[in-house]
Amino acid sequence: MSVSVLGSGAFGTALAISLAGKGPVTLWARSGEQAQTMQATRRNDTRLPGVALPDAITVTAEITLACQSDVLLLAVPMQKLRDVLSVHGADLKGRILVACCKGIELSTGFGPIAVIEQVLPNARTALLTGPSFADDIARGLPTALTLACADADLGTRLQQALTTANLRLYRTTDVTGAELGGALKNVMAIACGACIGAGLGDSARAALMTRGFAEMQRFAAMRGARPETLMGLSGLGDLVLTCSSELSRNFRFGLSLGRNESFDAATTVEGVATANAMAAIASAEGLDMPICQTVAQLSRGAYSVAEALQSLLNRPLKEE
Numbered sequence: 219m220s221v222s223v224l225g226s227g228a229f230g231t232a233l234a235i236s237l238a239g240k241g242p243v244t245l246w247a248r249s250g251e252q253a254q255t256m257q258a259t260r261r262n263d264t265r266l267p268g269v270a271l272p273d274a275i276t277v278t279a280e281i282t283l284a285c286q287s288d289v290l291l292l293a294v295p296m297q298k299l300r301d302v303l304s305v306h307g308a309d310l311k312g313r314i315l316v317a318c319c320k321g322i323e324l325s326t327g328f329g330p331i332a333v334i335e336q337v338l339p340n341a342r343t344a345l346l347t348g349p350s351f352a353d354d355i356a357r358g359l360p361t362a363l364t365l366a367c368a369d370a371d372l373g374t375r376l377q378q379a380l381t382t383a384n385l386r387l388y389r390t391t392d393v394t395g396a397e398l399g400g401a402l403k404n405v406m407a408i409a410c411g412a413c414i415g416a417g418l419g420d421s422a423r424a425a426l427m428t429r430g431f432a433e434m435q436r437f438a439a440m441r442g443a444r445p446e447t448l449m450g451l452s453g454l455g456d457l458v459l460t461c462s463s464e465l466s467r468n469f470r471f472g473l474s475l476g477r478n479e480s481f482d483a484a485t486t487v488e489g490v491a492t493a494n495a496m497a498a499i500a501s502a503e504g505l506d507m508p509i510c511q512t513v514a515q516l517s518r519g520a521y522s523v524a525e526a527l528q529s530l531l532n533r534p535l536k537e538e
């Protein structure tokens with residue numbers, strides 16, 4: 219199976235580097251200038267500095283060229299996925315589309331697979347998610363991810379095609395569970411970053427991670443996910459990574475909230491839109507998601523960190 223990566227951000231570039239160990243990979247950048255620079259310098263100084271692009275990678279801004287591969291990895295931010303599919307739908311048709319984004323679309327409450335299926339009905343789809351920083355993958359450090367595909371045979375073929383020397387893929391057919399694990403852990407990472415940034419301590423962070431995980435499980439169960447999926451790489455695994463490392467942009471965004479510092483608006487922070495999408499769905503469904511609701515308020519500036527803390531601590535006492 220030949221592979222292209224659409225989206226030359228940190229994650230797309232890292233995946234292309236890892237896959238290049240197995241054969242030729244085409245990496246699509248939306249900007250012609252960026253594609254030319256990357257192709258010439260063999261670096262991605264904007265999104266993934268300090269790592270060389272192997273010769274097996276061709277960087278191009280020609281979408282038609284990139285879409286000649288059997289498998290297309292869609293490595294763009296969640297809130298941009300619909301745009302990319304709509305604009306380039308004709309080129310994407312007939313290809314196997316693997317979403318690599320983590321989040322929930324704010325305008326619809328859909329995960330990436332539902333967005334793809336709405337824009338391109340009949341598309342063959344899968345999801346790649348789990349605990350991995352782009353930088354770690356690009357440097358060849360060992361990582362394990364989840365490949366979720368409702369079609370078990372296709373999932374098995376994709377698992378083989380996308381596993382590399384440093385990227386070990388596990389597979390599942392529970393797409394909903396894998397999507398929600400990856401989306402919701404970003405919200406919890408913002409909460410944990412704010413907690414650490416405000417000096418509330420590691421005990422408070424452990425409480426947020428644990429109660430946050432309970433919210434993730436509750437939401438996923440409502441959407442029909444399998445409980446064991448949330449216990450795996452795409453749920454618990456990614457929650458642990460993202461809530462405990464300053465390599466995470468969601469965690470760093472939370473830190474900036476906790477410290478009352480500014481944050482670069484150009485940085486991709488998936489948890490903000492996802493918190494707001496989740497909070498709206500939870501309210502509509504009558505589901506108890508206090509950390510999600512609090513992060514949504516915090517990220518909109520509707521709560522200070524002190525108010526966020528009070529809103530969580532003053533909730534009625536309950537059984538665990």
Ligand SMILES: NC(=O)C1=CN([C@@H]2O[C@H](COP(=O)(O)OP(=O)(O)OC[C@H]3O[C@@H](n4cnc5c(N)ncnc54)[C@H](OP(=O)(O)O)[C@@H]3O)[C@@H](O)[C@H]2O)C=CC1
Nearest residue numbers: 226227228229230248293294295296298319320351352486
């Ligand atoms: N970074 C990581 O460690 C990991 C990221 N992910 C997930 O991968 C997804 C992408 O993240 P990441 O690569 O890190 O983000 P980046 O911010 O590094 O890159 C985003 C990429 O998407 C491109 N893009 C944005 N909007 C559009 C659009 N409308 N059309 C075409 N391309 C567009 C950007 O192009 P341009 O540069 O021109 O703006 C850029 O190449 C996210 O959902 C993230 O959660 C998953 C696992 C790990």
Ligand SMILES: O=C(CO)COP(=O)(O)O
Nearest residue numbers: 348349350351466467468
């Ligand atoms: O998803 C990630 C790690 O698994 C990357 O996290 P951030 O988007 O917070 O940087």
